Amino acid sequence: DQQVKQNSPSLSVQEGRISILNCDYTNSMFDYFLWYKKYPAEGPTFLISISSIKDKNEDGRFTVFLNKSAKHLSLHIVPSQPGDSAVYFCAASIQGAQKLVFGQGTRLTINP
Amino acid sequence: NAGVTQTPKFRVLKTGQSMTLLCAQDMNHEYMYWYRQDPGMGLRLIHYSVGEGTTAKGEVPDGYNVSRLKKQNFLLGLESAAPSQTSVYFCASVQGTEAFFGQGTRLTVV
Numbered sequence: 001d002q003q004v005k006q007n008s009p010s011l012s013v014q015e016g017r018i019s020i021l022n023c024d025y026t027n028s029m030f031d032y033f034l035w036y037k038k039y040p041a042e043g044p045t046f047l048i049s050i051s052s053i054k055d056k057n058e059d060g061r062f063t064v065f066l067n068k069s070a071k072h073l074s075l076h077i078v079p080s081q082p083g084d085s086a087v088y089f090c091a092a093s094i095q096g097a098q099k100l101v102f103g104q105g106t107r108l109t110i111n112p
Numbered sequence: 113n114a115g116v117t118q119t120p121k122f123r124v125l126k127t128g129q130s131m132t133l134l135c136a137q138d139m140n141h142e143y144m145y146w147y148r149q150d151p152g153m154g155l156r157l158i159h160y161s162v163g164e165g166t167t168a169k170g171e172v173p174d175g176y177n178v179s180r181l182k183k184q185n186f187l188l189g190l191e192s193a194a195p196s197q198t199s200v201y202f203c204a205s206v207q208g209t210e211a212f213f214g215q216g217t218r219l220t221v222v
Contacts, residue, residue: 004154006154032209041215043202043213043214043215043216044155044213089154096208096209097206097207097208097211098206100145100155100157101157102147102154102155104152104153104154105154
Protein backbone atom coordinates (compact mmCIF):
# COMPACT_ATOMS: atom_id res chain seq x y z
CA ASP A 1 0.00 0.00 0.00
CA GLN A 2 1.97 2.93 -1.35
CA GLN A 3 0.94 6.02 0.61
CA VAL A 4 3.10 8.34 -1.49
CA LYS A 5 3.28 7.78 -5.23
CA GLN A 6 5.39 9.23 -7.98
CA ASN A 7 3.87 7.75 -11.10
CA SER A 8 6.52 8.93 -13.54
CA PRO A 9 9.73 6.90 -13.21
CA SER A 10 11.55 9.26 -15.55
CA LEU A 11 11.29 12.70 -17.14
CA SER A 12 13.38 14.32 -19.84
CA VAL A 13 13.42 18.12 -20.25
CA GLN A 14 15.29 20.57 -22.44
CA GLU A 15 17.75 22.86 -20.70
CA GLY A 16 16.14 26.22 -19.92
CA ARG A 17 12.59 24.85 -19.94
CA ILE A 18 10.40 24.07 -16.96
CA SER A 19 10.56 20.69 -15.22
CA ILE A 20 7.42 19.56 -13.40
CA LEU A 21 7.59 16.57 -11.10
CA ASN A 22 4.41 15.19 -9.61
CA CYS A 23 3.54 13.35 -6.42
CA ASP A 24 0.27 11.97 -5.03
CA TYR A 25 -0.51 10.82 -1.51
CA THR A 26 -3.35 8.91 0.10
CA ASN A 27 -2.99 9.58 3.83
CA SER A 28 -4.93 12.72 4.76
CA MET A 29 -3.03 12.87 8.07
CA PHE A 30 0.17 13.96 6.29
CA ASP A 31 0.83 17.59 7.10
CA TYR A 32 4.38 18.14 5.91
CA PHE A 33 5.86 17.42 2.51
CA LEU A 34 9.43 17.47 1.30
CA TRP A 35 11.37 17.02 -1.91
CA TYR A 36 14.80 15.41 -1.90
CA LYS A 37 17.33 15.25 -4.70
CA LYS A 38 19.69 12.33 -5.08
CA TYR A 39 22.80 11.97 -7.20
CA PRO A 40 24.32 8.51 -7.85
CA ALA A 41 26.41 7.13 -4.97
CA GLU A 42 25.28 9.93 -2.66
CA GLY A 43 22.62 10.26 0.00
CA PRO A 44 19.43 12.25 -0.62
CA THR A 45 19.77 15.97 0.00
CA PHE A 46 16.95 18.25 1.06
CA LEU A 47 15.59 20.53 -1.63
CA ILE A 48 12.39 22.21 -0.52
CA SER A 49 9.43 21.59 1.76
CA ILE A 50 5.88 22.75 2.36
CA SER A 51 3.53 22.64 5.30
CA SER A 52 -0.11 21.70 4.78
CA ILE A 53 -1.17 25.20 5.88
CA LYS A 54 0.35 26.58 2.68
CA ASP A 55 -0.35 25.89 -0.97
CA LYS A 56 2.92 27.19 -2.39
CA ASN A 57 6.53 27.57 -1.33
CA GLU A 58 9.25 29.06 -3.47
CA ASP A 59 13.02 28.95 -3.17
CA GLY A 60 14.94 30.36 -6.09
CA ARG A 61 14.34 28.19 -9.16
CA PHE A 62 12.31 25.68 -7.16
CA THR A 63 8.63 25.97 -6.31
CA VAL A 64 6.46 23.36 -4.63
CA PHE A 65 2.69 23.47 -5.00
CA LEU A 66 0.30 21.61 -2.70
CA ASN A 67 -3.31 20.78 -3.58
CA LYS A 68 -4.76 19.24 -0.42
CA SER A 69 -8.18 18.50 -1.87
CA ALA A 70 -6.56 16.46 -4.65
CA LYS A 71 -3.84 15.09 -2.33
CA HIS A 72 -1.30 16.15 -4.91
CA LEU A 73 1.91 18.11 -4.88
CA SER A 74 4.27 19.14 -7.60
CA LEU A 75 7.79 20.49 -7.87
CA HIS A 76 8.53 23.06 -10.53
CA ILE A 77 12.09 23.81 -11.59
CA VAL A 78 12.57 26.79 -13.85
CA PRO A 79 14.77 27.25 -15.72
CA SER A 80 16.08 23.69 -15.73
CA GLN A 81 19.85 23.28 -15.71
CA PRO A 82 22.08 20.27 -16.51
CA GLY A 83 23.06 20.03 -12.83
CA ASP A 84 19.40 19.34 -12.01
CA SER A 85 19.72 15.89 -13.56
CA ALA A 86 19.16 13.55 -10.61
CA VAL A 87 16.54 11.35 -8.97
CA TYR A 88 13.90 13.34 -7.10
CA PHE A 89 12.00 11.86 -4.18
CA CYS A 90 8.80 13.21 -2.77
CA ALA A 91 8.29 12.53 0.96
CA ALA A 92 5.52 13.13 3.46
CA SER A 93 5.16 13.02 7.21
CA ILE A 94 2.72 13.65 10.01
CA GLN A 95 5.20 15.53 12.16
CA GLY A 96 8.04 17.60 10.73
CA ALA A 97 10.65 15.34 9.15
CA GLN A 98 9.87 12.39 11.42
CA LYS A 99 9.24 8.95 9.88
CA LEU A 100 9.24 10.21 6.32
CA VAL A 101 7.23 8.18 3.81
CA PHE A 102 8.87 8.34 0.40
CA GLY A 103 7.62 8.01 -3.14
CA GLN A 104 9.37 5.77 -5.64
CA GLY A 105 11.39 8.59 -7.16
CA THR A 106 11.51 10.25 -10.59
CA ARG A 107 14.72 10.35 -12.60
CA LEU A 108 15.02 13.79 -14.20
CA THR A 109 17.33 14.25 -17.16
CA ILE A 110 18.07 17.73 -18.46
CA ASN A 111 19.19 17.72 -22.09
CA PRO A 112 21.48 20.47 -23.42
CA ASN B 113 31.72 19.28 9.36
CA ALA B 114 30.91 15.59 8.82
CA GLY B 115 27.11 15.57 9.38
CA VAL B 116 25.99 11.95 9.00
CA THR B 117 28.63 9.30 8.31
CA GLN B 118 27.92 5.68 7.41
CA THR B 119 30.39 2.82 7.50
CA PRO B 120 31.09 0.74 5.54
CA LYS B 121 30.24 2.17 2.09
CA PHE B 122 30.18 -1.23 0.37
CA ARG B 123 29.93 -4.80 1.59
CA VAL B 124 29.35 -8.24 0.10
CA LEU B 125 28.00 -10.92 2.43
CA LYS B 126 27.29 -14.57 2.03
CA THR B 127 23.82 -15.81 2.95
CA GLY B 128 23.68 -16.47 6.68
CA GLN B 129 26.53 -14.15 7.63
CA SER B 130 26.03 -11.32 10.06
CA MET B 131 27.17 -7.71 9.99
CA THR B 132 26.59 -4.32 11.57
CA LEU B 133 26.21 -1.02 9.77
CA LEU B 134 27.26 2.04 11.72
CA CYS B 135 25.73 5.49 11.48
CA ALA B 136 27.34 8.41 13.28
CA GLN B 137 26.06 11.99 13.48
CA ASP B 138 27.78 15.01 14.96
CA MET B 139 24.77 17.34 15.08
CA ASN B 140 23.45 16.27 18.51
CA HIS B 141 20.13 15.21 17.00
CA GLU B 142 17.72 13.09 19.02
CA TYR B 143 16.01 11.34 16.12
CA MET B 144 17.80 8.85 13.87
CA TYR B 145 16.45 6.55 11.17
CA TRP B 146 17.51 3.63 8.99
CA TYR B 147 16.01 3.35 5.50
CA ARG B 148 16.58 0.95 2.65
CA GLN B 149 16.31 1.93 -1.00
CA ASP B 150 15.26 -0.59 -3.61
CA PRO B 151 14.51 -0.01 -7.31
CA GLY B 152 10.95 1.19 -7.85
CA MET B 153 10.28 1.29 -4.11
CA GLY B 154 11.70 4.57 -2.93
CA LEU B 155 13.13 4.62 0.59
CA ARG B 156 11.43 2.48 3.21
CA LEU B 157 11.84 2.89 6.96
CA ILE B 158 13.42 -0.08 8.74
CA HIS B 159 13.87 1.11 12.34
CA TYR B 160 14.19 4.40 14.09
CA SER B 161 15.18 5.95 17.40
CA VAL B 162 13.80 8.98 19.20
CA GLY B 163 16.68 9.20 21.65
CA GLU B 164 19.56 7.42 23.31
CA GLY B 165 18.53 4.00 24.56
CA THR B 166 15.27 3.89 22.55
CA THR B 167 14.40 2.11 19.30
CA ALA B 168 11.21 1.36 17.40
CA LYS B 169 10.13 -0.60 14.34
CA GLY B 170 9.44 1.04 11.03
CA GLU B 171 7.73 -0.24 7.90
CA VAL B 172 10.09 -3.15 7.07
CA PRO B 173 11.84 -4.24 10.32
CA ASP B 174 11.99 -8.03 9.82
CA GLY B 175 15.51 -9.46 9.70
CA TYR B 176 17.10 -6.37 11.26
CA ASN B 177 17.97 -5.22 14.74
CA VAL B 178 19.16 -1.83 15.95
CA SER B 179 20.80 -0.26 18.95
CA ARG B 180 21.28 3.33 20.14
CA LEU B 181 23.66 3.07 23.07
CA LYS B 182 25.10 6.51 22.42
CA LYS B 183 23.21 9.52 21.14
CA GLN B 184 25.53 10.04 18.21
CA ASN B 185 25.52 6.43 16.97
CA PHE B 186 22.76 4.27 15.52
CA LEU B 187 23.69 0.70 14.60
CA LEU B 188 21.81 -1.55 12.19
CA GLY B 189 22.45 -5.28 12.52
CA LEU B 190 21.74 -8.21 10.23
CA GLU B 191 21.98 -11.43 12.24
CA SER B 192 21.60 -13.84 9.31
CA ALA B 193 21.78 -12.09 5.95
CA ALA B 194 19.43 -13.11 3.14
CA PRO B 195 19.55 -12.21 -0.58
CA SER B 196 16.35 -10.17 -0.07
CA GLN B 197 18.41 -7.80 2.08
CA THR B 198 20.51 -6.79 -0.90
CA SER B 199 19.87 -3.06 -1.00
CA VAL B 200 21.28 0.40 -0.43
CA TYR B 201 20.93 1.46 3.19
CA PHE B 202 20.65 5.08 4.27
CA CYS B 203 20.84 6.50 7.73
CA ALA B 204 19.20 9.83 8.54
CA SER B 205 19.45 12.22 11.45
CA VAL B 206 16.48 14.51 12.05
CA GLN B 207 16.01 17.84 13.74
CA GLY B 208 12.56 19.38 13.45
CA THR B 209 11.67 19.74 9.80
CA GLU B 210 14.98 18.66 8.30
CA ALA B 211 16.38 15.18 7.72
CA PHE B 212 20.08 14.78 6.92
CA PHE B 213 21.16 11.60 5.16
CA GLY B 214 24.41 9.71 5.08
CA GLN B 215 26.01 8.71 1.79
CA GLY B 216 24.64 5.18 1.91
CA THR B 217 25.91 1.62 2.28
CA ARG B 218 25.56 -0.69 -0.69
CA LEU B 219 25.08 -4.23 0.60
CA THR B 220 25.02 -7.31 -1.59
CA VAL B 221 24.05 -10.69 -0.16
CA VAL B 222 25.04 -13.66 -2.32
